[in-house]
Amino acid sequence: MTANFIILKDHPNTQWRDDWRDTFLEELVRLEGRGEQRYQTKCGGCLRDADDAIYRCKNCFSDALFCQACIVGLHKDNPFHRVEVWKDNSFDGVTLKSLGLRIQLGHGRDGTCPEKGKCEDFCIVDSSGIHEVALDFCSCARDQPHTVQLLRARLYPATTTNPASAATFRCLRKFHMMSLESKCSAHHFYNSLARETNNNGVFQPRNRYNEFRRMTRQWRHLQMLKRAGRAHSASGAQGTKAGECSLLCPACPQPGKNLPHNGAWRSVPREKRFLYALFLALDANFRMKRKDVSSEEDDPSLGDGIAFFAKVDEYMKHLDENWDQEQEKSTCVAHDAVNEPDREVYGTAASGIGTVDCARHNMKRPNGVGDLQNGERYINMDFMLWKSLENSDKIMELFISYDIVCQWHKNIWQRLSKYKPELRMRGLKRGYVWLIPKFDLPAHIEACNILFSFNLTPFVGQTDGEAPERGWANVNPLASSTKEMGPGARRDALDDHFNDWNHKKIVGLGEFLLERAQKAVGNMSTYRLELLEAELGLPHEVVVTWTKAMELWEEDPSNPNPFKLATKHESMQAIRGRLAEEVSGAVAGDTEDDVRGDLHATEMITMGIHLEAQQRDLGSDTAAVKTHATDRQKTALRERSNKLARKISEWLKIRESFTPLVTSLREADERARTVTARLQPTPGVPVHAMKLWMPSRLASLPQVEVKESHARYEFALREGQAHEALEEIRRLLLVRTHKYQEKDDEARGVAANTRAKTTIQGVDERIRRTSHQYRSARAALVSLGGRLKETEWKQKLRVLNADDVRQRPRATFTRQKREEERPASWIWLAELSESESMDAGMTEALRIEWAKTRARAHRWTEEVDLVEEEMRRVLEFLRWKAEWWKGLIDQRPGLVEDDILREGFTAYARRQSQMQLDLRARFQDNWKDIPCYIQLARDGLGEIPDEPLQGGEGGG
Structure with missing residues (x-):
């Protein structure tokens, strides 16, 4: 096989490999020797002639050689560098401790301490490795506890009682950042330090892994408290309130922080309330399991309830009190989260976690995370939602997204009435809109796709509800390490990671909202x-009527749905549901014998109809591929064919189990094809032409018995399929008529006409395929109807000739000069009774297309309004946060007497305050052109006029 690639001779890697690789390799090996210092005759420090100038430092920039006294003196302030000694014509590692270096702590570091407490074997974990050092504590009258002396030297003690191990702050910061960015575990990080110390197996440093793990956990916790300003509070860390250490979303409405203080936002008109609403998204993650190890008593959390996880006792008490609540079965599709809420995952104490996020900015909510025990129970998710609203009592409008919201929200008020008052009161006196994330919505039934759609619901902008999924992608790599942790350690680690996630989102809001604004303004103009x-050419009264109907439905979804066709027959989906209900009690061994294993004949026939549809699509796509198709197109078709062939093969086995006669018919057909194939140059049957031997095919064969129940099942399904196809043909014809009208009236120039023609060709192809589907369904009805003596269906489902597939005449919305037209095709009369007028429901399909277009235009307009308000809130929140940090200065009592401590507290508060102002200034600079950009778009397009624009020269 010929290689299908070209090696680029001037590629940087190729050039380096050919011209420089050996040079680089030589230089690396050269550094193992003394280099230019081979000829050095004097010590690089004292410049005296010294035969013992044989030491060099691997961390210092210089490669100079020093004597023992100088190398120790140079590293008095760098005691964790790694030193080598030239011995036996090679360098070997040596510790500074063995050369006489001692680390002095306390005020004795300036040489004034007369008393020293010596420690000869102190272990320090640094980012450069694990070091054994000789350390001197200050022991005079001015001394501080050993723990404090270590901390002031930026060494974190492993214990507070006679510490003998510590980690440098630099090392802890390094691990903290590595764990946040690369999800590196303490185990892997510590092992890398051990190998950094010695990787040849000759020497192994003392194992301080358990101590290191304890230090890193405490370090995470202290950093969280410090950044939340708890050190500055009079109540200290002990007085931290629930969720107080979690970083808040600056773009979400935060009463008292980024909303007008006069409260005017609470009394805005209905169409503006969404600007001050809270958008929340709920979801569960079953990758974040925790094994059944340790316990709350053995491993308590350092910060119980202060960030994203709620207090354990409060959460578990809620679950214990409500665990016996029965969870209703799903009336939508078979959601495992609904129908199997108590599925047990063996060997785990937590089967996953649930979360509440702000749906528009992808940030975790305070106290909005909790462990799941046995699946995704409503009582777990209820607690997380209401708990996350603890400090949002003034927000009266909530948009809540959840992938099973259609079931979860049904009895939410009954469940809430049984909960504790602190939860119950948070759910009352608010306005709620329940939605399903855009990605999950197609998996729901048709009713859910309309009632809970972000695209169709007013006042949601372009929110998609998928915020938690984006957060899971960041946290999932932690699963391998957190599943082994005890409960407290795991919660502490996840709290820290969620806070970092929020921090990164906050500092990225400048670019994030800028991109949203640019996209929203462009799309607002396009879709409006x-x-x-x-609406061009539509009578004004038609637009007014449709608009009123749309507004009525938006105000109250119980009103007629403008997005729904007025279906006058039973849909195929409804027929499937009816048949499933009728045979719900059927089991293997019944007289009808329509069950094989756990599969009923109705399900088998439905599968066959779906396979037939896939065959039609594959056949159409294969025919559409030209002779000179690309390899990619051919490969895609071949893969589809192979996959469909495997499906059909497996289904035919099921088919034969229901009707053994099919086996002999297939064998006879195979023999006949074999004889014919001898006369053909390319024998074989393409996948899209393979026979499925449905009951309708058997009914078309003379002297072949067809089971009546199977025939009736397929007949009912085929009748629904035919009606749906006919309805779709009518809808597509109306759309095509309107597209032709748009092309004639609006398309100017080659590019516009080409786009219009491409759109019309796409509609034509959909009409052709749907017509094929109708004809296939009707052919099956003809075959089955003769056996079942059914004839009534023929009145509405007639033969569909190519000439019958034409638009409806004299459409009320046409602006073309009316000409002599043929009578209406039967497809337009099939659903009308004699009492109905010719124009009844004539524009239904067009109305639905208009409704969708209107929804898109309104959603993007709302998105512009939301982003504009969010930008204002972010700037206001950062200003408030800067003032909040300034207000913490001198708030803690006792600082006045300690000038040194007071200076540190003041410096940190001022630095944090300035950081908020700097971030605010950067965002302002990023967004400086956005107000003008939005205003130009609004002024350029203006509001949608009450009366449609008229065509003609200069019109539109």
């Missing part, structure tokens, strides 16, 4: 113009 074009 599309809506204007869609």
Whole structure:
């Protein structure tokens, strides 16, 4: 096989490999010797002639050689560098401790301490490795506890009682950042330090892994408290309130922080309330399991309830009190989270975690995370939602997204009434809108796709509800390490990671909201113009009627749904549901014998109809591929064919188990094809032409018995399929008529006409395929109807000839000069009774297309309004946060007497305050052109007029 690639001779890697690789390798090996210092005759420090100038430092920039006294003196302030000695014509590692270096702590570091407490074997974990050092504590009258002396030297003690091990702050910061960014575990990080110390197996440093793990956990916790300003509080860390250490989303409405203080935002008109609403998203993650190890008593959390996890006792008490609540079965699709809430994952104490995020900015909510025990129970998710609203009592409008919200929200008020008052009161006197994330919505039934759609629901902008999923992608790599942790350590680690996630989102808001604004403004203009074009030529009264109907439904979803076709027959999905209900009691061994294993004949036939549809699509796509198709197109078709062939093969086995006669019919057909294939140059049957031997095919064969129950099952399904196909054909014809009208009236120039033609060709192809589907369904009805003596269906489902597939005449919305037209095709009369007028429901499909266009235009307009308000809130929040940090100065009592401590507290508060102001200034600079950009878009397009624009020269 010929290699299908070209080696680029001037590629940097190729050039380096050919021209420089050996040079680089030589230089690396050269550094193992003394280099230019081979000829050095004097010590690099004292410049005296010295035969013992044989030491060099691997961490210092210089490669100079020093005598023992100088190398020790140079590293008095760098005691964790790694030193080598030239011995036996090679360098070997040596410790500074063995050369006489001692580390002095306390005020004795300046040489004034007369008394020293010596420690000869102190272990320090640094980012450069693990060091054995000789350390002197200050022991005079001015001394501080050993723990404090270590901390003031930026050494974190492993214990507070006679510490003999510590880690440098530099090392802890390094691990902290590595764990946040690369999800590196303490185990892996510590092992890397051990190998950094010695990687040849000759020497192994003392194992301080358990101590290091304890130090890193405490370090995470202290950093969280410090950044939350708890050190400055009079109540200290002990007085930390629930969720107080979690970073808040500056773009979400935060009463008292980024909303007008006069409270005017609470009384805005209905159409503006969404600007001050809270958008929340709930989800569960079953990758974040925790094994059944340790316990709350053996491993308590350092910060119980102060960040994203709620207090354990409060959460578990809620679960214990409500665990016996029965969870209703799903009336939508078979959601495992609904129908199997108590599925047990063996060997785990937590089967996963649930979370509440702000849906628009992807940040975790305070106290909005909790462990799941046995699956995704409503009582778990209820607690997280209401608990996360603890400091948002003034927010009256909430948009809540959850992938099973259609089931979860049904009895939420009954469940809430049984909870503790502190939860119950948070759910009352608010306005709620329940939604399903955009990615999950297609998996729900049709009713859910309308009632809970972000695209169709007013006042949600372009929110998609998928915020938790983006957070899971960041935290999932932690699963391998956190599943082994005890409960407290795991919560502490996840709290820290979630806070870092929020921090990164906050500092990225400048670019994030800028991109959103640019996209939203462009799409607002595009889709509002599309809506204007869609209304061109429509009678004003029609647009007014549709608009009123839309507004009524938006105010109250119980009103007629403008997005729904007025279906006059039973859909195929409804037929499937009815048949499933009728045979719900069927079991293997019944007289009808329509069950094989756990599969009923209705399900088998439905699968066959789906396979037939896939065959039709594959056949159409294969025919559409030209002779000179690309390799990619051919490969894609071949893979589809192979996959479909495997599906059909497995289904035919099931088919034969229901009707053994199919086996002999297939064998006879195979023999006949074999004889015919001898006369053909390319024998074989393409996948899209393979026979499925449905009951309708058997009914078309003379003297072949067809089981009546199977025939009736397929007949019912085929009738629904035919009606759906006919309805879709009518809808597509109306859309095509309107597209032709748009092309004639609006398309100017080659590019516009090409786009219009491409759109029309796409509609034509959909009409052709749907017509094929109708004809296939009707052919099956003809075959089955003769056996079942059914004839009534023929009145509405007639033969569909190519000439019958034409638009409806004299459409009320046409602006073309009316000409002599043929009578309406039967497809337009099939659903009308004699009492109905010719124009009844004529524009239904067009109305639905208009409704969708209007929804898109309104969602993007709302998105512009939301982003503009969010930018204002971010700037206001950062200003408030800067003032909040300034207010912490001198708040803690006792600082006045200690000038040194007071200076540190003041410096940190001022630095944090300035950081907020700097971030605010950067965001302001990023967004400086956005207000003008938005205003120009609004002024340029204006509001949608009450009356449609008229065509003609200069019109539109």
